[in-house]
Amino acid sequence: MANVAIIYGSTTGNTQSAAEKIQAQFGADAVLLEAATVSAADLKDYDVLILGSSTWGIGELQDDWVSVDWLDGADLNGKKVAFFGCGDQAGFGDSFVDALGILKDKLASSGASFIGAWPVDGYDFSGSTAVEGDHFVGLPLDEENQSDLTDERIAQWVEQLKGEI
Ligand SMILES: Cc1cc2nc3c(=O)[nH]c(=O)nc-3n(C[C@H](O)[C@H](O)[C@H](O)COP(=O)(O)O)c2cc1C
Incomplete structure (x- = not known):
């Protein structure tokens, strides 16, 4: 298994909680790092x-x-690089999880190959820079509106990532 780093930034703890769950599914293959501490x-x-x-x-x-x-x-x-993050599709439906799109844009010329695209099906929003075609560039999670789906989404996404790694 490859060496995996999960690097996150989170203000109220939602993305941190997701990062911890993702790390738990990778187990010893992955470390959890706060974005502010990584050089x-x-x-x-x-x-x-x-x-x-x-x-x-x-x-x-x-x-x-x-x-x-x-x-x-x-x-x-x-x-290989993947993206995830929390957003609010009801409150911010025109900019839903835009941060995932921003991260990918910034790394467009980095030479990385991108993994972990996730279907837009099952979300209700009107605009996002994180969408390419009928997929998000990574995994959106929504604790405000769909917290009941978070654990299942993470479980499926990590299995997908393991296949793509
Ligand atoms: C002032 C404010 C602005 C926000 N802007 C957006 C936004 O543009 N797009 C989005 O998807 N979610 C937006 N959100 C929702 C947050 O991303 C969401 O609450 C998320 O779960 C926070 O995750 P964190 O605790 O990891 O920081 C906003 C929330 C607040 C309070």
Whole structure:
């Protein structure tokens, strides 16, 4: 199994809780890191990066990610990268989980290959920069409106990731 780092930023704890559940499913193969504590040099230890950010403002990255300096211009050649994060599709239906799209955009030229796309079926929103075709670029979770689906979504997504790794 590859070395996996789950790197998250979370303001009220929802994305942190999701990150912990994802880590639990990977077990000893994955470490859990807070985005604010991770430097570019730390990334070399991992083959797979699973990046989590909730969305704040109107379609903005969670605060801890705003100050992460390695996102722009990162060299992630040979690594696989996946995204997840919490949002609110009813309250912010025009910018639902935009942070996932922002993260992917920033890493577009990094050389990474992206895994973990997730179908838009089952969500009710009107706009998101995290959508490409009929998939999100990663796993959206919604504790405000669909918290009952979170554990099942995470379980399915981690199995999908294990297949793609
Ligand atoms: C002021 C404010 C702005 C928000 N903006 C968005 C948004 O643009 N898009 C979205 O999907 N969710 C938005 N949310 C919802 C949060 O992303 C959601 O509550 C999430 O679960 C927070 O996760 P965290 O605890 O990991 O930070 C916003 C919430 C608040 C309070």
